[in-house]
Amino acid sequence: MTDEIVVTENLTKRYGERAAVDAVNLTVGRGEVYGFLGPNGAGKTTTLRMLLGLVRPTSGTALVLGRPPGAPETLRDVGALVEGPGFYPYLSGRENLRVLARYNGLGEVAVEAALAQVELTDRARDRYRSYSLGMKQRLGVAAALLGEPRLLILDEPTNGLDPAGMADMRDLVRALADGGQTVLLSSHLLGEVEQICDRVGVIAGGVLLAQSTVAQLRGTSTLLMRVDPLSTAAGVAARLLGESKVSTVEGSLRLAAEPDRTPALVRAMVEAGVDVHEVHHQERSLEAAFFALTGEGQAREQEVMA
Amino acid sequence: MNAVRAELRRLVRWPALWILWGVWSALNLAFGYVFPYLTYKNNGATVGPGRGDGTLALLLPAKAPIVAVQGLPVFGGALVVILGALAIGSGYGWGTWKTVFTTGPRREVALGGTFGALGVVLVGITLSTLALDLVASTVIGLVEHQTLAAPAVLDVARGFGTALFIGGVWLLGGALVGALTRGPALAVGLGLVWTLVVENLLRAVADLLGPLRTVTDVLPGTAAGSLAAAAGALPEGAANGTPGLNTILGAGTAGWVLAAYLVGFAVLTVGLARRDLAG
Numbered sequence: 001m002t003d004e005i006v007v008t009e010n011l012t013k014r015y016g017e018r019a020a021v022d023a024v025n026l027t028v029g030r031g032e033v034y035g036f037l038g039p040n041g042a043g044k045t046t047t048l049r050m051l052l053g054l055v056r057p058t059s060g061t062a063l064v065l066g067r068p069p070g071a072p073e074t075l076r077d078v079g080a081l082v083e084g085p086g087f088y089p090y091l092s093g094r095e096n097l098r099v100l101a102r103y104n105g106l107g108e109v110a111v112e113a114a115l116a117q118v119e120l121t122d123r124a125r126d127r128y129r130s131y132s133l134g135m136k137q138r139l140g141v142a143a144a145l146l147g148e149p150r151l152l153i154l155d156e157p158t159n160g161l162d163p164a165g166m167a168d169m170r171d172l173v174r175a176l177a178d179g180g181q182t183v184l185l186s187s188h189l190l191g192e193v194e195q196i197c198d199r200v201g202v203i204a205g206g207v208l209l210a211q212s213t214v215a216q217l218r219g220t221s222t223l224l225m226r227v228d229p230l231s232t233a234a235g236v237a238a239r240l241l242g243e244s245k246v247s248t249v250e251g252s253l254r255l256a257a258e259p260d261r262t263p264a265l266v267r268a269m270v271e272a273g274v275d276v277h278e279v280h281h282q283e284r285s286l287e288a289a290f291f292a293l294t295g296e297g298q299a300r301e302q303e304v305m306a
Numbered sequence: 307m308n309a310v311r312a313e314l315r316r317l318v319r320w321p322a323l324w325i326l327w328g329v330w331s332a333l334n335l336a337f338g339y340v341f342p343y344l345t346y347k348n349n350g351a352t353v354g355p356g357r358g359d360g361t362l363a364l365l366l367p368a369k370a371p372i373v374a375v376q377g378l379p380v381f382g383g384a385l386v387v388i389l390g391a392l393a394i395g396s397g398y399g400w401g402t403w404k405t406v407f408t409t410g411p412r413r414e415v416a417l418g419g420t421f422g423a424l425g426v427v428l429v430g431i432t433l434s435t436l437a438l439d440l441v442a443s444t445v446i447g448l449v450e451h452q453t454l455a456a457p458a459v460l461d462v463a464r465g466f467g468t469a470l471f472i473g474g475v476w477l478l479g480g481a482l483v484g485a486l487t488r489g490p491a492l493a494v495g496l497g498l499v500w501t502l503v504v505e506n507l508l509r510a511v512a513d514l515l516g517p518l519r520t521v522t523d524v525l526p527g528t529a530a531g532s533l534a535a536a537a538g539a540l541p542e543g544a545a546n547g548t549p550g551l552n553t554i555l556g557a558g559t560a561g562w563v564l565a566a567y568l569v570g571f572a573v574l575t576v577g578l579a580r581r582d583l584a585g
Contacts, residue, residue: 046584052408054583075410082408086401088316095319102312103409103416143405 309419390480
């Protein structure tokens, strides 16, 4: 058995001329929380729908748990919440889960366990119709958790949750992964992905732009040095790090270097007669990396972070 | 079987089902007994005993299985179309098909579960209609001091089977438009337009346009009306006949035509439900 829980090869979905998902190759490893990150309309949900067999790919292949997506034997080990929860409005939360449990031959224990995991036991007797947006979302996650599936596919699981609910959901996702379940979640919230995901795939315009760990995606960090004289310092830094890693910004020296290079740099500069006034370590945010990848202007920044 | 149990669980808790069940029972009672009885009481004095007795005979327990069937082509079919259209169509609006399909069962299994559960519901509706009609006819018989003869077992079985068969065809017809439109509102609308308007219009046109008759003669409504008449209900035009009932097709032909619709509707519904679920 492979350690790759989800593998896609050139997975493509076209609607007419437009490619909603264009030759996506993504891999999700066992036990990790994989963040599928992209702006609205990037192709996240369509990709997830293909992984669940709800939508057939135009071309390319996908393997989920080593099996074709959407097959009953695959879905038995997969729990999903895609594009908002879908439940019978006239049934209670508990009764909705019971209906779904019946489909898989699961019993009352599974239903109660799922309700408890999303902390909905107290309101489980109320009709779904009367639930708040956040409770509906939590019930959707509970349905995905039924039967402790090996893979959870959660499409924007924190949608509609208040800040406390979002924090709880993040804790739950982390706990599930720590318990050995693999989680593939999509999000347009960079902070969320940064907090809980082991690896990230960035998608925009249907194209998977990058796939790596959060740290790799951020890239190397930056050292900002306020030094005098600037030209001498730049020469020293270029000798130690290479020309390409050195630039000057607003009278400061900007170096693409990890913080552990700081003592050597400062020592070399002092020896060269440079006055070092300030050294500041700046880590590139995932957000900056995201915008660099998606090529979107800073104007979109606030919208995405909202 | 898991799918049937799951679908039955959500259907029996669905208020819409009980509303339709109630309306069915009320209409069956009203058009099967209340109005004919009132007509009989009114006419009995003026038209004379011969005519009156004929009407009364239809309202006694022996004829209860026929009364249970005769409403099907008129209002029963329309109500069952609504049930089928809502049972399938609403799932798209609520997003429950998406949830169910990602839970595990193949789509044909999930849809089969719905069909099975709706079948159980239909058996319930038919049995309760028979029971209701037996009670109503017994009450009328007692009030009118008639000798109460139970219906022949064969009549009961034939009435039950015919009602179930016709109901099943309309139910799956509704399910088909539900899967076609992927929503409840349009599905119900289209289903009703077909059962209440289009078939009648086509039959009217066919009276003027001969060749169209070959089509209208095998429409589901025509076949259902023929089968109901074959089961003993009086056709349109006969004294005390029911609108929508006819003798266009023989029992055998009507049965085969309806069976073809039953299978065709089921297969098409499942086929339509296998489309991409992208919305």
